[in-house]
Amino acid sequence: MNQRNPKSSDLSSTTSVAGQPAPVAHLIQEFTRLPGIGRRSAERMAFHVLKASPEDAMRLSRAIADVKQHVGNCTICNGLTDLEICRICSSPDRDASILLVVEQPKDLIGLEQVGTFRGVYHVLMGRLDPLGGVEPEDLAIQTLLDRIDDPRRNSREVAVREVIFGLNPNLEGDTTALFLADQLTSRSVEVTRLARGLPAGSQIEYASRAVLSDAIEGRQKM
Amino acid sequence: MNQRNPKSSDLSSTTSVAGQPAPVAHLIQEFTRLPGIGRRSAERMAFHVLKASPEDAMRLSRAIADVKQHVGNCTICNGLTDLEICRICSSPDRDASILLVVEQPKDLIGLEQVGTFRGVYHVLMGRLDPLGGVEPEDLAIQTLLDRIDDPRRNSREVAVREVIFGLNPNLEGDTTALFLADQLTSRSVEVTRLARGLPAGSQIEYASRAVLSDAIEGRQKM
Structure with missing residues (x-):
């Protein structure tokens, strides 16, 4: 049995909720x-923690704290990193002349898991959404x-x-891409965007009109 | 941006996995x-933690640690508690002459959430399962x-x-109830078990044979 102390670190009261101790x-x-x-899932997870060994539970507790203490954004690309400059930005194996612009760090990770892109990234930390109050100055556009x-x-x-736009294929992503493209016209960089079309493994029968429209418009030579 | 330190508390390496920092x-x-x-869920949860305020993340981290440090089993009934003896066992509002025997602390919590039982509990910490190697001495039977x-x-x-048996209505639960009933015959206590029958809100049309059989056998006067 564990050592017990009725005062837990951030609970002022230990009132029991229907047989559940406050912690x-x-x-x-x-x-x-x-x-x-x-x-229900939260209850299952809590009982799992209660049953787990103290070592396993503390590993989870520490992993959460570690992420907040040791992970931040790369000062060049805004990707997640536990260093000042991320491994992608500092790698001599990556072609830093090609920037793939994405909305969120998790988009970077998704693209990185594919393993085929050899350039570097720029994470905007969001997308333009004038109705939602997200303006150009709220995003990492100036640093781009x-x-x-x-x-x-x-x-x-x-x-x-x-500069490749890897923004989400929806209204906000397209708005953001158009805004950025406008900023880049005066600059001597090639501007492209990720291909749109039928998702691999899908069936045309179930594809939406927007997907089919992209697929027709962007048809490729075989 | 957070303070960063490339050494996190229990990671010997900080190797990046496809763009993800080690933490x-x-x-x-x-x-x-x-x-x-x-x-996928784990990734979503991790990104939520990354986006959350440091306070929110630390509250989750600490809640996990707290549960392990401050919650144990009641020395009388084995229910979860942050005290030596749980609030149910020590409450003068509960009728301690009626013991409801359950398998797990979470069964206790489920029954307690109904709010109608005014007796106390005894948690066996498992059920008999001879094939799975769970013998009577592995359970809290002697303390009962x-x-x-x-x-x-x-x-x-x-x-x-x-003594009311609140064991699960399956083979192991029934085996455990029969074993306990046998131990209690020589003792002057009334022995009952939770009612079985049609689950409230269900449809007879979809009920299994075992449920219907229980419902017929246990039919009640109106």
């Missing part, structure tokens, strides 16, 4: 804040322009020659 | 150990008999007059 009720409540986690205008601001001080 | 990969891995959490035989061992030193 258990509190953990369940914290788990329900996670995305996609409802009451700085990287293009001044090679010393880019990864490994390489001059940028191509 | 992020590590957190995702820890989340996938939770029940019902797959790779002690509570019945000696009022001083029971909640608030009250003599037990009724």
Whole structure:
């Protein structure tokens, strides 16, 4: 049995909720804040923690704290990193003359898992959404322009020659891409965007009109 | 931006996994150990933690640690508690002469959420499963008999007059109930079990044979 102390670190009261000690009720409540986690899942997760060895539970507790303490954004590309400049920006194996612009760090990770892109990234930290109050100055647009205008601001001080838009294929992503394209016309960089069309493995029968329209418009020579 | 330190507390290496800093990969891995959490959910949860305020993230981290440090089993009933003896066992509002025997602390919590039972509990910490190697001595059976035989061992030193089996309605639960009933025949306590029958809100059309059989056998006067 564990050592017990009725005062837990951030609970002023230890009132029991229907047979649940306060720290258990509190953990369940914290788990329900996670995305996609409802009451039942949170309860299952809390009981798993209760049953787990103290070592396993503390490893999870520490992993959460570690992420907040040791992970931040790369000062060049805004990608997640536990260093000042991320491994992609500092790698001599990457072609820093090609910038792939994405909305979120998780888009970077998704693209990186494919393993075929050999350039570097620029994470905007969002997308333009005038109705939602997200304006150009809320995004990392100025630092993107700085990287293009001044090679010393880019990864490994390489001059940028191509900017690829890897924004989400929806209204906000398209709005953002159009805005950025406008900023880049006066600059001598090639501007491209990720291909749109039928998703691999899908069936035309079930494809939406927007997908089919992209597929027809962007048809490729065989 | 957060302060960063390339050495995190329990990671010997900070190797990047496809663009993910090691602490992020590590957190995702820890989340996938939770029940019902797959790779995608774990990634979503990790990104939520990354985006959350440091206070929110630390509250989750601490809630996990707190549960392990402050919650144990009641020395009388084995229910979860942050005290030596749980609030149910020590409450003068509960009738300690009626013991409801359950398999797991979470069964206790489920029954307690109904709010109608005014007796106390006894958690066996499992069910008999000879094939799975769970024998009577692996469960809290002796302490149950002690509570019945000696009022001083029971909640608030009250003599037990009724034992209700609240075991799961399946092979292992029934085996356990039969074994316990056998132990209790020589003792002057009433022995009952939770009612079985049609689950409220269900449709007879979809009920299994076992449910219908229980419903017929246990039919009640109106």
